[in-house]
Amino acid sequence: MTPDVKHMKWWGWGEEGVFFNYLNKPQFAPFVKKALDIDLRPRKIDTIAFDPDTVPDSTLPDDLAAALVAVTSPDQVSVDPHERVVHGHGSSVTELLHVSRGDYGRLPEVVVYPATDTEVAGVLAAAVEHDAVVVPYGGGTNIARSLQLDPAEKRPIISLDTGLLSGLRELDEDSGLARVGGGMQGPALEEALNDRGWTLGHMPDSFTHSTVGGWAATRSSGMQSDKYGDIAGIVRGMTVVRPAGTVTLRPVPSESTGPSLREMFIGSEGRLGVITELWVQVHRLPAERVVVAYMYPEWKSAVAAIRQIAADEVPTTFVRISDGNETGFSLATQKAATTLKKKLEGKAQAGLWAVMRRRGWNTDQMCISYVCFEGLAADVAARRKAVDAIARRHGALSLGTGPGALYDQKKFDTPYLRDFLLEQDVMGDVSETAAPWSKLNGVHRAVYAAAEKAFAQLGRKGWIMSHLSHSYHAGACLYFTFAFKAGEKPDAEYALVKTAIQQAFVDAGGTLSHHHGVGMEHAPWMEQVVSTEGVALMRSLFDAADPGAHLNPGKVIDAPLTLFDNLE
Numbered sequence: 001m002t003p004d005v006k007h008m009k010w011w012g013w014g015e016e017g018v019f020f021n022y023l024n025k026p027q028f029a030p031f032v033k034k035a036l037d038i039d040l041r042p043r044k045i046d047t048i049a050f051d052p053d054t055v056p057d058s059t060l061p062d063d064l065a066a067a068l069v070a071v072t073s074p075d076q077v078s079v080d081p082h083e084r085v086v087h088g089h090g091s092s093v094t095e096l097l098h099v100s101r102g103d104y105g106r107l108p109e110v111v112v113y114p115a116t117d118t119e120v121a122g123v124l125a126a127a128v129e130h131d132a133v134v135v136p137y138g139g140g141t142n143i144a145r146s147l148q149l150d151p152a153e154k155r156p157i158i159s160l161d162t163g164l165l166s167g168l169r170e171l172d173e174d175s176g177l178a179r180v181g182g183g184m185q186g187p188a189l190e191e192a193l194n195d196r197g198w199t200l201g202h203m204p205d206s207f208t209h210s211t212v213g214g215w216a217a218t219r220s221s222g223m224q225s226d227k228y229g230d231i232a233g234i235v236r237g238m239t240v241v242r243p244a245g246t247v248t249l250r251p252v253p254s255e256s257t258g259p260s261l262r263e264m265f266i267g268s269e270g271r272l273g274v275i276t277e278l279w280v281q282v283h284r285l286p287a288e289r290v291v292v293a294y295m296y297p298e299w300k301s302a303v304a305a306i307r308q309i310a311a312d313e314v315p316t317t318f319v320r321i322s323d324g325n326e327t328g329f330s331l332a333t334q335k336a337a338t339t340l341k342k343k344l345e346g347k348a349q350a351g352l353w354a355v356m357r358r359r360g361w362n363t364d365q366m367c368i369s370y371v372c373f374e375g376l377a378a379d380v381a382a383r384r385k386a387v388d389a390i391a392r393r394h395g396a397l398s399l400g401t402g403p404g405a406l407y408d409q410k411k412f413d414t415p416y417l418r419d420f421l422l423e424q425d426v427m428g429d430v431s432e433t434a435a436p437w438s439k440l441n442g443v444h445r446a447v448y449a450a451a452e453k454a455f456a457q458l459g460r461k462g463w464i465m466s467h468l469s470h471s472y473h474a475g476a477c478l479y480f481t482f483a484f485k486a487g488e489k490p491d492a493e494y495a496l497v498k499t500a501i502q503q504a505f506v507d508a509g510g511t512l513s514h515h516h517g518v519g520m521e522h523a524p525w526m527e528q529v530v531s532t533e534g535v536a537l538m539r540s541l542f543d544a545a546d547p548g549a550h551l552n553p554g555k556v557i558d559a560p561l562t563l564f565d566n567l568e
């Protein structure tokens with residue numbers, strides 16, 4: 001029997017039985033028709049039955065199987081076809097496209113669930129001794145092809161699932177530091193902390209299925225990073241089990257001990273060892289939390305306002321603005337008004353629209369913004385007043401807390417949209433960057449231009465929209481969502497659009513990725529963003545740290561597959 005570790009659907013995002021439903025959103029189908037020239041069909045797929053006979057048999061050598069069982073137990077080692085398929089991919093759109101059609105690509109020969117550091121060390125030792133590859137697996141939510149396996153890899157591949165390395169193990173309440181198992185998933189950790197009056201506050205959109213170790217290994221950032229920080233700041237110490245031994249980094253608030261090993265492991269995507277335990281910075285649950293919505297007449301004034309909030313150092317938990325296209329999309333995903341309360345809200349919204357039109361706003365260009373404040377009530381009120389004033393100076397109307405509450409409730413629903421779009425033969429995905437404030441509008445313009453050009457090359461209508469999230473003193477993250485109707489070769493078409501967007505990031509002065517990591521998907525651009533010598537230095541590190549290339553090879557740099565190489 002395999003261990004009780006929660007996994008996502010083998011063929012898509014999230015839990016079986018949960019879907020994106022557009023039938024209760026009356027404006028969605030007309031919106032998609034206008035944006036992509038597509039007539040939506042009612043969703044047909046509730047689930048995709050898994051057929052184990054479609055999975056090639058595992059070729060795990062007997063001696064390696066025996067070694068893995070010897071260092072763990074028979075129940076912790078699985079060659080089950082479903083297990084191997086679940087662990088053979090991450091959540092990039094091209095992986096899901098193929099896997100959902102039964103085209104699995106290279107699969108691991110075996111999945112192992114070590115429960116202690118000693119067992120992890122045993123698995124790594126067995127891998128080195130039997131010349132196998134080990135790929136640490138957290139929640140499988142990455143979208144940078146960080147888990148995708150090289151079809152040309154001839155050695156046995158072990159997927160090391162971190163699910164049993166879980167639990168809130170210690171809470172140092174004096175310091176606000178928690179010791180946590182690397183495989184613990186977001187909801188379990190947050191629940192355990194909340195029960196004791198604490199929160200981590202790290203909320204990536206993938207929160208429901210991703211793990212603390214995965215966050216660290218991909219250099220993740222959550223939607224509340226303005227207050228709680230990116231994972232690189234949240235992680236204060238860690239344990240990393242490597243084939244040669246274990247690195248233990250004690251939790252300290254800051255240190256001056258040479259180049260930071262902690263930073264080196266953050267973003268290492270499994271190439272330097274298995275992160276089995278982390279010390280993370282936690283916070284008391286806030287007394288009050290308020291999300292206020294504002295509507296700006298257009299993008300530039302909205303960005304200027306957010307820039308001002310950052311420059312004035314008004315503490316916020318998050319600040320987000322959707323550009324005109326994304327605001328249109330959000331409005332199109334509003335549910336039909338079935339209750340009196342909703343109908344009244346609908347009337348109030350119509351009234352607001354009339355005000356905006358009277359002010360001469362172009363409703364296609366207006367930008368919705370959400371600002372979250374947490375803390376003591378008086379403090380929240382003072383900060384809200386400061387942001388209100390900045391927003392007004394930049395021409396915004398305050399929409400109050402109603403839309404913000406809705407945003408808070410819906411925030412983890414959107415990931416289901418990609419699977420729905422795939423079923424409708426639409427390729428939809430996201431790409432994100434960060435840039436200094438001085439370059440942000442240029443990056444926004446460049447990405448739109450690059451995407452429109454790529455859609456024109458494909459000869460069909462495409463859609464792109466964006467929001468600003470994660471503000472810093474020096475700049476912010478821009479997060480783009482794009483979609484187009486798939487043709488004969490969806491991967492090649494996707495590669496064309498995605499490449500255009502990534503190249504536009506780099507050319508316009510942004511970074512390759514703000515929080516999705518590199519994997520194989522972004523590796524080809526690494527020299528452009530960290531320089532040729534930078535990549536050479538990273539290569540020396542990986543080669544020296546893992547001379548036999550046993551640890552998730554081909555990720556971050558030197559990827560064997562590019563965006564243009566289809567899965568088998």
Ligand SMILES: Cc1cc2nc3c(=O)[nH]c(=O)nc-3n(C[C@H](O)[C@H](O)[C@H](O)COP(=O)(O)OP(=O)(O)OC[C@H]3O[C@@H](n4cnc5c(N)ncnc54)[C@H](O)[C@@H]3O)c2cc1C
Pocket residue numbers: 090091135136137138139140141142143146147162182183203204205206209210211212213214215216217218219220221222223269270271273274275276414415515516517552555
């Ligand atoms: C819909 C959607 C929304 C997303 N939103 C966000 C977001 O808001 N912010 C964000 O940062 N990311 C986001 N992501 C990306 C993804 O969730 C992150 O990259 C996440 O950190 C991956 O964690 P995981 O546990 O799923 O890792 P996995 O996908 O299982 O693994 C990712 C990489 O980390 C390695 N790894 C995993 N665990 C360990 C470990 N314990 N030790 C060593 N290496 C390990 C793996 O080998 C692999 O290379 C999103 C993804 C999706 C699909």
